[in-house]
Amino acid sequence: MALPKLKSDVTAARIAALTMPDGAAWAQEARKDALNRLQTIGLPHRRDEYWRYTTPDTLNTPDAADAAVFHSDESPVFGEIDQLKIVFVDGVFDADASDDLTLAGVEIERLETAAQADIHWARDLYGVLESRGQTPVARPLAALNTAFSTDGIVIRVTGQAARPVSLVYLHEDTSSDAILHHLVKVEQGANLTLLENGPAASRFNNVLEVEVADTGTFNHVRVQGRDHERRAATHIFTRLGRESTFKSFTLTVNGVLTRNECVIELTGDDAVAHVAGAALGDGDFHHDDTVFVTHDAVNCESRQVFKKVLRNGATGVFQGKILVKNPAQKTDGYQISQALLLDDDAQFLAKPELEIYADDVVCSHGSTTGSIDDTALFYLRSRGLPKDEARDLLVLSFLAEALEEIDDPALTEDMTTRLEAWLARHRR
Amino acid sequence: MTAFDVDVKEGVDQETVDAVKSLSGTYKHGWSTDIEMDYAPKGLNEDIVRLISEKNNEPQWMLDWRLAAFARWQQMEEPEWAMVHYPKIDFQDQYYYARPKSMAEKPKSLDDVDPKLLETYKKLGIPLKEQMILAGVEGAENADENRKVAVDAVFDSVSVGTTFQAELKKAGVIFCSISDAIQDHPELVRKYLGSVVPQSDNFYATLNSAVFSDGSFVYVPPGVRCPMELSTYFRINAENTGQFERTLIICDKEAYVSYLEGCTAPMRDTIQLHAAVVELVLLDDAEIKYSTVQNWFPGDDEGKGGIYNFVTKRADCRGDRSKVMWTQVETGSAVTWKYPSCILRGDDSQGEFYSIAIANNYQQADTGTKMVHLGKNTKSRIVSKGISAGKAQNTYRGLVSMHPKAKNSRNFTQCDSLLIGDKCGAHTVPYIEVRNNSSRVEHEATTSKVDDDQLFYCRSRGMDEEEAVALVVNGFCKEVLQALPMEFAMEAQQLVAISLEGSVG
Numbered sequence: 001m002a003l004p005k006l007k008s009d010v011t012a013a014r015i016a017a018l019t020m021p022d023g024a025a026w027a028q029e030a031r032k033d034a035l036n037r038l039q040t041i042g043l044p045h046r047r048d049e050y051w052r053y054t055t056p057d058t059l060n061t062p063d064a065a066d067a068a069v070f071h072s073d074e075s076p077v078f079g080e081i082d083q084l085k086i087v088f089v090d091g092v093f094d095a096d097a098s099d100d101l102t103l104a105g106v107e108i109e110r111l112e113t114a115a116q117a118d119i120h121w122a123r124d125l126y127g128v129l130e131s132r133g134q135t136p137v138a139r140p141l142a143a144l145n146t147a148f149s150t151d152g153i154v155i156r157v158t159g160q161a162a163r164p165v166s167l168v169y170l171h172e173d174t175s176s177d178a179i180l181h182h183l184v185k186v187e188q189g190a191n192l193t194l195l196e197n198g199p200a201a202s203r204f205n206n207v208l209e210v211e212v213a214d215t216g217t218f219n220h221v222r223v224q225g226r227d228h229e230r231r232a233a234t235h236i237f238t239r240l241g242r243e244s245t246f247k248s249f250t251l252t253v254n255g256v257l258t259r260n261e262c263v264i265e266l267t268g269d270d271a272v273a274h275v276a277g278a279a280l281g282d283g284d285f286h287h288d289d290t291v292f293v294t295h296d297a298v299n300c301e302s303r304q305v306f307k308k309v310l311r312n313g314a315t316g317v318f319q320g321k322i323l324v325k326n327p328a329q330k331t332d333g334y335q336i337s338q339a340l341l342l343d344d345d346a347q348f349l350a351k352p353e354l355e356i357y358a359d360d361v362v363c364s365h366g367s368t369t370g371s372i373d374d375t376a377l378f379y380l381r382s383r384g385l386p387k388d389e390a391r392d393l394l395v396l397s398f399l400a401e402a403l404e405e406i407d408d409p410a411l412t413e414d415m416t417t418r419l420e421a422w423l424a425r426h427r428r
Numbered sequence: 429m430t431a432f433d434v435d436v437k438e439g440v441d442q443e444t445v446d447a448v449k450s451l452s453g454t455y456k457h458g459w460s461t462d463i464e465m466d467y468a469p470k471g472l473n474e475d476i477v478r479l480i481s482e483k484n485n486e487p488q489w490m491l492d493w494r495l496a497a498f499a500r501w502q503q504m505e506e507p508e509w510a511m512v513h514y515p516k517i518d519f520q521d522q523y524y525y526a527r528p529k530s531m532a533e534k535p536k537s538l539d540d541v542d543p544k545l546l547e548t549y550k551k552l553g554i555p556l557k558e559q560m561i562l563a564g565v566e567g568a569e570n571a572d573e574n575r576k577v578a579v580d581a582v583f584d585s586v587s588v589g590t591t592f593q594a595e596l597k598k599a600g601v602i603f604c605s606i607s608d609a610i611q612d613h614p615e616l617v618r619k620y621l622g623s624v625v626p627q628s629d630n631f632y633a634t635l636n637s638a639v640f641s642d643g644s645f646v647y648v649p650p651g652v653r654c655p656m657e658l659s660t661y662f663r664i665n666a667e668n669t670g671q672f673e674r675t676l677i678i679c680d681k682e683a684y685v686s687y688l689e690g691c692t693a694p695m696r697d698t699i700q701l702h703a704a705v706v707e708l709v710l711l712d713d714a715e716i717k718y719s720t721v722q723n724w725f726p727g728d729d730e731g732k733g734g735i736y737n738f739v740t741k742r743a744d745c746r747g748d749r750s751k752v753m754w755t756q757v758e759t760g761s762a763v764t765w766k767y768p769s770c771i772l773r774g775d776d777s778q779g780e781f782y783s784i785a786i787a788n789n790y791q792q793a794d795t796g797t798k799m800v801h802l803g804k805n806t807k808s809r810i811v812s813k814g815i816s817a818g819k820a821q822n823t824y825r826g827l828v829s830m831h832p833k834a835k836n837s838r839n840f841t842q843c844d845s846l847l848i849g850d851k852c853g854a855h856t857v858p859y860i861e862v863r864n865n866s867s868r869v870e871h872e873a874t875t876s877k878v879d880d881d882q883l884f885y886c887r888s889r890g891m892d893e894e895e896a897v898a899l900v901v902n903g904f905c906k907e908v909l910q911a912l913p914m915e916f917a918m919e920a921q922q923l924v925a926i927s928l929e930g931s932v933g
Binding site: 326329361 | 872
């Protein structure tokens with residue numbers, strides 16, 4: 001079916017403003033396929049079913065809108081954690097600021113380098129999971145990313161990584177438009193923790209493709225940057241083998257537009273996937289979590305926990321779906337999305353979906369929206385807590401369920417400190 | 429399945445007993461009555477719309493209204509977002525008007541009605557002329573006033589008779605076919621028709637606006653509690669006919685009415701189209717209970733034939749403190765597309781939706797509700813139970829929307845799905861939109877299969893497998909069955925068992 005004119009015009013204008021990077025034959029082919037996909041589905045429009053709550057216009061324009069750079073004297077996120085740091089400034093790899101890319105049991109390369117090699121394992125992953133993730137729901141911005149990504153990191157994990165790999169995205173140019181594409185391949189029994197943080201650019205399009213082989217483990221903790229005017233569209237695509245584990249947690253504070261999509265495919269029996277998020281928004285903050293979990297193997301577990309605290313006109317969106325295919329018997333699927341609206345202007349829009357074709361499953365979802373419980377607030381105040389502190393405590397306890405999804409206590413601690421600081425800053 | 433024994437109270441009509449008994453079989457309503465029919469030519473165009481209007485002897489404003497709808501419909505596209513798949517409907521291959529010949533002149537009383545028609549209704553188990561007293565529930569010594577049910581029956585396109593007219597008149601309640609209402613109460617019809625579901629609301633509602641043939645009209649004046657339950661029975665008899673009925677219920681200030689709706693159709697291996705519109709208007713302090721038992725022919729075991737049921741139902745709680753309650757038991761139809769909705773406009777108004785949707789064999793159901801909270805302190809409650817068996821697909825699709833001005837509003841939603849067999853599907857697609865913080869919205873959904881332990885227990889007590897499943901499923905649906913008026917609750921309970929026949933083993 002031909003695209004509506006409106007869509008094809010927007011798509012063509014965006015494509016015209018981009019240049020496809022050079023590379024080996026396989027990389028070129030993958031990029032051209034992705035371009036075809038993009039041209040077939042077209043860039044998103046607010047009348048698309050999965051964009052009904054988030055207006056994608058600013059993500060579609062040929063140029064990124066200006067976004068002020070936010071300078072802060074706070075300690076860097078994950079600062080206390082022993083890590084292998086890889087720095088991108090406005091989407092450009094910064095070798096001087098980054099650590100040496102060597103880590104026992106892990107092969108790390110820049111995408112730019114990998115894409116030049118005629119024979120490379122990345123060939124079997126680049127754009128592969130993204131392409132699989134285009135049905136049944138189209139993700140045009142991810143296809144655009146595969147076609148035009150300028151750089152990224154490719155990681156192959158063969159053993160137990162001693163330190164987390166940490167991607168740090170700095171934002172320095174007020175009109176930067178970054179497109180990064182990362183690949184992670186966790187081999188059988190291997191284990192990696194990936195950290196991501198920073199605002200990255202004025203407009204950031206990020207794709208992370210993660211293949212976890214049998215019995216492999218992948219942990220992911222992400223903090224999305226403080227620069228309020230930045231816009232981001234991120235995608236995680238993952239495919240999980242037998243008895244493998246995938247866990248991802250995202251903390252978002254500020255950001256005029258953030259769309260985080262996570263597409264999980266459980267293809268091996270007994271695999272586990274957890275995805276969680278905590279978001280705090282004030283003012284013209286718009287945060288959208290769109291998750292699609294496909295169960296295609298026996299006895300897998302999936303869990304989605306999303307919490308949002310919103311005030312002063314902020315908007316939270318959650319679109320989560322669990323699809324249980326016919327062979328996926330004994331599935332345990334859980335999904336919860338909750339919003340705490342701190343004042344009357346905030347809004348929360350949710351679409352928690354289940355689509356189930358197997359009978360021996362336990363699937364449930366819950367979604368609640370409300371304000372702070374006055375009784376609880378009264379109780380804390382009667383114990384002598386000032387109103388602000390009492391409120392912050394209740395907000396933190398509301399977010400706790402999402403924070404508990406992080407396995408590493410040091411990281412949980414780091415996240416909690418950030419949240420406390422945000423709450424203290426935003427007290428009235 | 430064992431025969432269903434009814435504990436008969438004195439004074440209960442044998443006909444009623446048989447009707448209840450007859451429910452314990454497979455699709456019992458699969459016969460058709462051989463009645464001479466008066467058809468309009470096949471297909472749909474402006475002339476057909478004019479013809480329908482003319483046949484009903486309608487005034488010019490009504491015809492204009494229909495034509496406007498038709499013009500709009502021609503520009504609309506059939507919606508495809510629902511999780512149902514069926515071959516494209518050829519809208520030109522349908523009859524849009526069929527009327528039993530003997531009805532060309534409206535009968536003065538039921539005595540004038542073709543005996544064959546009356547026989548049809550007997551078969552349907554509706555004792556048109558009798559009080560409908562059911563057996564053995566509640567300590568009803570004698571049939572009291574509340575057990576009376578006034579019935580309006582719609583056969584193919586035409587309303588054939590409405591009972592208890594005199595008694596209703598005494599109370600001031602108007603209950604008649606919509607075609608009569610257009611003649612006799614044009615001021616009410618003009619004021620309210622299309623005010624809840626506008627002409628161009630959606631594809632099927634617009635089609636209905638253009639070609640609706642008949643339906644029921646109810647007006648309950650201020651302060652009146654309708655002395656009996658009102659009921660409409662819809663029957664599609666003729667082959668290849670679409671049925672497009674339009675129901676309009678207006679409940680004035682402080683009035684109350686309980687309305688029941690039942691539907692059946694013969695077994696045919698071609699599909700039949702049913703696109704109804706129901707509009708409810710509630711003024712201050714009014715209350716409407718609207719209950720549906722939908723048992724249209726669902727198609728045979730191979731998925732051949734059946735009714736396509738595309739219905740738009742909406743209640744507008746205009747008045748403060750008004751209350752509407754939708755209860756539905758959806759067991760029939762090959763394809764169902766139905767979302768009874770509540771617009772909670774008045775402050776403190778309430779909307780409730782209780783639904784059981786059962787899909788077996790090749791049935792597909794995409795059903796749910798919309799609760800649109802506009803007024804302050806509005807409350808809504810959704811309890812939906814979906815049961816899938818065989819190769820059926822069952823989807824709950826719903827919207828809960830809290831507008832910025834709907835302060836202190838409350839919603840609770842629970843939708844549970846039960847899967848029987850591993851070739852069926854159960855889906856949940858809720859939309860939740862909260863735009864103020866003084867409201868609370870809670871949504872819960874679960875999907876599970878029939879519990880083996882419960883089945884084992886029932887079987888160890890000597891039940892066969894089908895009975896055991898029926899019992900467990902009835903337990904699963906209990907919350908909704910309890911919301912039904914008593915007469916319907918019994919029928920519904922039986923229907924639940926019947927619809928699942930053949931789904932085990």
